Amino acid sequence: MKAGVVTFPGSNCDEDLAYALSLSGFEVSSLWHKDSPDLSEFKLVVLPGGFSYGDYLRTGAMAAVSPIMQSVKQFAGQGGLVLGICNGLQILCEAGLLPGALVRNNSLKFICKDVALNVEDTNNPWTSHLKKNDTLIYPIAHGDGRYVTDEPSYNAMKEKGQILLTYKNNPNGSAHDIAGLCNETKNVFGLMPHPERATDLRSQDGKKIWSSILNSLKEKSA
C-alpha cells in the first residue's frame, strides 16, 4: 500500500508520520509542496502536523494554496483517501476539502497533553476497526484547535455521519467537542489529535486508525 506524506515548509510531523505509517505496513513516499504530480499511484495521501508557513497569516492558509494542493484536490475528487492531522486538518479546512475552520484555543495557549476521545461513527474508512463509543487516548499539541462551524452545517454533518471523533473533556473550546471530521463522501478525514504519536511508544491507540485504513483499502481493492 503506497502512502504519500506531504512536506510543506514548516511541517514538522512529516517524519513521525512516515515512521508510524511504515510500521503499520505502508510504503511511504515524501511529496514536496512545490510539485503538483498525479497522485493516482497512492492509496493514501497525508497532510502532516506542524506550522506550515509559520502559520503566519492563519493556520494552514498559505499551505492550502500551494501547488501540491491542486493534486490533492484532484486526488480527493477521484475518491482517494486524504488524511490531515493537526496542521493537516487546518489546511484541509482552508482548502475547502472539509467544512468549518480552526481558530485559537479558548485558553489562548498552546496545549500539549494526552486526551481521551470518543468514537462517534464507524461507517467510514477511518474508524471502521473501532466500535461506536470506544475510547482512544491520543496526544494533542496545538494552539489553534478550536473547531468552529455554524449550527445548520453541524446538524447536516451529524446526520451524515461526518463527525468521527469528539473530545471527552473538551480542551480547546471546539464546537460540539469535535476533534475529527470527514467530508460527505467520507474519503477526506482530518483530526487535531496525533495518532502517529500513539503508535508504538506512548500508547498503541494510533494503530487502530492505521489498521482501519489498511483494511478498508484492502476491501476496496478486493
Add this chain to the structure above:
Amino acid sequence: MKILDTSPSTKEIARELGLSTEEYFHICKNLERNPNYAELGIFSAMFSEHCSYKSSRKYFKRFPTTGKRVLQGPGENAGILDIGNGWAVAFKMESHNHPSFIEPYQGAATGVGGILRDIFTMGARPIAAMNALSFGTLDFPRTPEIVKGVVKGIGDYGNCVGVPTVAGQTFFHSCFNRNPLVNAFTLGLVRHEDIYRGSASGAGNFVVYVGAKTGRDGVHGATMSSKEFSSEGELERPTVQVGDPFTEKLLLEASIEVMKAKLVVGIQDMGAAGLTSSSFEMAYRAKTGLELNLDLIPTREKEMSAYELLLSESQERMLLVCTPENYEKLEAIYSKWDLHAVKIGTVIEGNRVMMTKNGEEVVNLPVELVTDPPMADRPSNAPSDLKQRWFFDRNKMLVASLDSKFQSLVEDINFGNPAPLVEQYDSMVGNRTQSDTFDDSAVLRLRDIKNKTLKLAMKADCNPRVTWLNPREGGRRAVAEAALNVALQGATPIGVTDCLNFGSPENPEVMWQFQEAIEGISETCEALKIPVISGNVSFYNETDGKPVHPMPMIGLVGLIEEDLRLPKNNFFSTQLELGLLGVPEGGLGGSMLSFTWFKRDCGKPEDTDLKALDRLLKFCLKLKEKKMAYAVHDISDGGLVTASLEMAFRSPHDSIGFELEIPRETDVDGFLFGETCPRVLIAYEPVERGDLENMSSRAGVPFLHIGQTTDHHELIVKQGGAKVLKADIKSLKQKWDSRWKMFF
C-alpha cells in the same frame, strides 16, 4: 558630527563601547595604529565577557573533558559524544538572561533559536530541548509578565521548529526579580560522518551568508549582556532581537541537507556579535584569513554602516564556507527551501580578516588579536558573612510544631505543579519522547537507530540556595542530582554541559563563587567519570550591584542500551511499600524548609558523599534489571515530604494516601525535610522488600522501609506508632496544581 566607519578611534570612544583603557592600548600597540570605528566595534564585541570568556577561561582547565565517548570537547559550537552504532549526540546549554528581562517573549524565543543553531551547525538534527528557568517572586510586579512571556516565547519557538521540550527546572526566588535566568539546552543526533565544525579552511574557498536578512537589531547585544543592569536598564529595549521560528525551521532543514550532501567545509551560527564573531572564530579555528565584501550582505534596512553590519544580531543567519565547485549546488538547496545563500567573500592564506564597503577597506585586522584578548586576572575572596549565612537557630525550629513547618513548606511559591508551563511546550513532536514528567529526567527512544534499542535520558539541575551558601557543594550537587535523576531511569551518565550564571566577575566574592562551583562540578564529574563537553558563562547577572544567587546549571545526558521497562514516577497502587535509599537523615542547611521557616537562605549544606553517590548510581542501574514494577523519585527541594507528595499527586488513584513512619533515633526534621544528597524514595510491592534489602546491602547502599501507600487520601506521619502529622492530599494537590496557574 557623524562618526564614519573609517573615523579614527580614541580611548574615550573605546570606553563608551565597553573597552578598558588597558585593552585599548593593548590593541593600538599590537596593531601599530589606532583602530578605526568599525574595527573598534569588532574589538568591543569580541573583548566583551560574553564572547571572550576573559574572566572565566583560565578556570575551564579544571574541568575533566576527556573520555572514550568524547568526539568533540569544549571550544566548538557544541560538544559531541559517541553513543555507538555510528551515531553521536551533540549538546549544549546557553543563557539568554538579559534579553529575557528586557522583553521576555522575544528574549526567551531567540535564546531557543540560538541554541538550536549551535546544534544543527554541527550537522546534528535537534531532537530534544530542556529549559532551566529562574524567576523572581510575587513581591516584584513584573514577575507574572516575565513568567508568562518567557514560557510562551520558549513554547512558540520550539513548537514551531518541531523540537520537543522534554524536561527542565523552574525556580522562584526574589534574587531573580530583576534578573531572571533563562537557560536553554538542546541535544541533536548525528551520524559520525556527518559531523561539521565551525572552521574556515582552504584558501580560495567561498564564504557564504545564509538565512534571514540583516537589520539593525541587537547591535551590541554581546556588550549588553556583559553589563549589569541598572534600574534604568529597563529602557534598553531597542537592542532586542525578534525571532522567526519559521525561517529557523527552513534554515535547519536546508543546512542539514547541504551537510548531508557534503557541500560544506565549515559552518557557524551568527549568534552574539553576529558576523564579527562567526567570521573571526571560523578563521581562527582554521588558521586562515578572510576577505569579505560587506556590500554583498543582504540587508533589511537602508544605509547600514559597516559597524552595524558587523555587530547586528539579527536572528536566523549563518555563515558557511564551501568550495567554489559546490557553491551552485549549495545555493540550489537553500533556494529549494526559499532561503538565500550569498557569497560574501573568500578564504585567504595568512591570518588577517579584511573587509571592504563601497570599494573602500574598512577592516583589516589580524585574527588572533581579535580572538585572543588579554585575559583578566580577577581577584577572588570568600564572602565575609559566610559564617552568618551558615548560622540558624535550630532550637527555634525544634520547639515549633511539625504542622507549622509543613505548612510553611507547602505555602511556598516553589511548591507547584509545572503542568501549566509544561503543557505549553510540545514535548512529543519527533515521536521519540517516552517519558516527559518534566521535573524528572526525560527519556527519549531513538527510533532513528535500526536493530538496536538506544535511549537517552536527560536532566537539568542546580539548586541556587545551596550554591549561595556553599558554591562548591552547589556545583557538586548540581551534577550529583542530575546524574541521580538520569540513573533512576536506568541510564548511565555519559556527559555534561554547563551554563554558569553568576554576578559580576569584578566582584571578588562572585569570582570566588565561580571558582568554587567549578571545583565542585569538576570533582563530581571526576568521581563519576563524566566528561564536561560544552558550556557557557553568563556573568553580570545582577541589578544595582546585587548579584543573583550563583546558578551553575548542569545539563546531563545518560544512555540506556537495553529495551527495559522504565520505572514509574508515581504511587501506582494503594498497596505499595515505601523505602528510602541513601542518607536516612538529611541535613537542613540550605534546605527549602530552612528558607520557608526562617525567611532567608541559611545553614551550611552538607557535603555530598561522592563515593556513596557512585554506589547508589550503580545500584540504580542494577535495579532496572530486576523484573519488578516500582516507582522512584529523587529527594531534593523540600525533602522526603515533597518527594512523596509529588508521587501521590501523580498517582492514577483518586483516593491515594500514604503513611510515613519516622525511624527510631532519627531527627524528625532531617528525616522529613532534609536535603542531603543522595536520597531516593522508592515505592514497590511488599513482596519485593526482602530482595531489595539484600540487593542494597550488597551494593553498600542504605535502605530503610519507611511506610506504605493507602487509599484514604491522607498524608500521615507517625512516630513510635503515634500520629504526628496529618494532611489531606486532595486539598494539598489543589494548592500544588493552582500555584503556577496564576501566571497564565
Add this chain to the structure above:
Amino acid sequence: MKARIHVFLKDGVFDPQGNTVAGSLQSMGFKKVKGIRMGKVIDLELANETQDEARREVQKMCEQLLVNSVIESYKLEILA
C-alpha cells in the same frame, strides 16, 4: 497605490484574544469597555494604474488567501 484591508472575526465567532484584552482593561478600571473584537490590518503596496482595477484585484486576494470567509469578514480601503 496603497490598499488597506481590515480583517475581523465575523460576529458570532468567539474571539478569546479580544475577550482577554477587554477583561484586562476592565480590571484596570476602564469599566465602560463593553467588548473588544481584535482583528488585523494588512497594508499593500500596488503597482496598479486605476483604483477600480486595484480594488478588483485586492478583492480577489482576500477571497483566495488573505481572508477566510468561513470565520472572517473584511473591509477594503484603497488609499490614493
